[in-house]
Amino acid sequence: MKLDTRAIRYLTGEDWRVLTAVEMGSKNHEVVPTTLISQISGLRGASGVNRSISNLAKVGLIAKVKNAKYDGYRLTYGGLDYLALNAFIKRKSVYSIGNQVGVGKESDIYVVADESGKQIILKIHRLGRISFRTVKANRDYLRNRNSASWMYMSRLAAMKEFAFMKILKDNGFPVPTPLDQARHCVLMELIDSYPLRQVTSIADPPKLYADLMALILRFASQGLIHGDFNEFNILVNEETQQPVVIDFPQMVSIDHTNAKEYFDRDVQCIKTFFERKFKFISDDEGPTWDDVKRTGKLDIEVEASGFSKKQAKELDKYLQQVTQLDEREGGEAGDISPDEDDEDEIEQSSDVEEDDDEEEAEGEKYGGEHSNLSKDNPEMKNEAKTPRALSSGV
């Protein structure tokens, strides 16, 4: 799923209203009927609405869907991306967009720039991209019998990530500074470092190991467990050797039912990695659950930030299902975007751009591992220094 922003500057005010109407309509309609789009958009005259619908479908922001009872449209990931970007542009958080620098299992990472030209990171959450070739019942469950569920879950992941990053940063943890959040997207400080997995020179592995274990304990003392603390989510600066932790949608409280399991897994991940990569085995066992002494309660305080306990539970339930299914499938869950997954329902009209080849190629690229495009392709990193302006006005 590529972020193609070429059309953003050509959308008219009416197009934006219609796009927003499709988004609103999809909250309770899997396929939003044209009449409803027209009604929500508040635009007078069917011709204007139809023109916008056709414009939006042409650039793949909405897709026509044939339903048993009626025809209508649904928002695509591209459409949701545009809405989020537009919110950032209006708030002056984003001015231009650069290159993709990372692909996670459930997100895309881009370098963007604000109005002053400062480079920042845009993380687009894409939950539901991993769709499962298992029984349809699983897919239906994951989607809550509603295609809007991938949008909702991706938004929850972004909200959670932003809320946790904020409270962690405010409390002196080494995490990127969170800058803004809209829909399923988060803006954050760009850390000029590579994931530990890719860093070639670690001057003092025992020291970094000790620092990371101390960090796991420090999180826990504040009531939190990262839950995915591994060589992909720890960025290490090659000069200073300082770690910065990223990726928070799976963070849990030390009071969570599976807290001990997650804590032990975080510790074990670091141990295994250091042994494999640096042949380093520590003399001591590393921190255990018994070492955790609560001195703070960021897990409770974060609830006041706009990401509620109820939302945390919903996301947690979804992520647990995904993990279980992934394990059952031996980690070979297919990478299929919601856009592609609904393919059989989509009318293959010239109005709808569905680039299947591209999706397949991307699926291979993810291959269960992260590929940091900037590291592999230095040219891309340079290109990212001249992000493309998004809005026409400026």
Ligand SMILES: Nc1ncnc2c1ncn2[C@@H]1O[C@H](COP(=O)(O)OP(=O)(O)OP(=O)(O)O)[C@@H](O)[C@H]1O
């Ligand atoms: N703030 C940042 N600064 C620099 N690079 C970043 C930043 N955030 C993410 N990245 C890059 O993007 C990659 C993916 O980011 P992240 O781990 O947040 O995505 P994810 O989809 O949650 O990954 P996962 O597959 O672990 O679920 C990172 O490995 C890193 O290379």
